[in-house]
Amino acid sequence: MAEKVLAGKAVQVNDEGYFTDPSQWTKEMAVEMAKEYGIELTEKHYQVIDFLRQRYLAGETLTIRRVGNAGIVDIKGLYQLFPGGPLKISSKLAGIPKPASCV
């Protein structure tokens, strides 16, 4: 557990930088975290992030297939939006825990 300052606010994150309390998240924080990955957030990014947050908060297990079938962008598009971590990086930016699924 560690504290990280994002968009001027201190938030709780785990050793890998994932939020431990998704309610602390704001859009501004996502923008700041995205910069660490060299990602400029677009409307599509926000749609994916919103989808992840909604489904996580509804208690669902997230898989890349489920996100790819959400009607926002296909799986290839997800890799382009979040290079090197279509589910991992997007989850981190969405302020939810690291996905616990193997797919």
Next chain:
Amino acid sequence: MSKTDEKPLKKVCIICAKGTIEDVYATLVMANGAVMEGIEAKVFFTFFGLDAITKSQMNKLHTGTVGNPAMRMPGGLPFPTILGILPGVEAGVSAMMISQMARLDIPPVDEFLEMITAGGGEIYACKLAMDMFKLKQEDLWDGVNGVLTVGDFYGKCGGENTQIIFT
């Protein structure tokens, strides 16, 4: 060596030589898991593993019900091998395996291969096994990146922090 000194894995080259549900899915899960972590993945299907990328077979894989001591009945009781030889049992067990995986959002083989290639993973067929089973390129799934000799495949497995995995 502490964890922070470890250099992260960059590439996995996975070889699948068997065509049962469990062998093929182990391969696909590992390849997909790699690309999702930003790790390059190249998969080489050979011998019976070719079924996984052969159009007419890929979505009809079975799991063997004979000679598998880890096989259990639903509920956990041992599965007697003698049951496994009865007609229809293998098909039933296989359908059950697929449906259990579908519940975990694990897709059919063709869709799984598409997920892997969408992430930049590459799929190859073994030339020797193709010749042996008299298969042609047009018999294979359309997304196959090529038919290679073993030497060609090794040629793609270079670079530091690369691992070859034989499922």
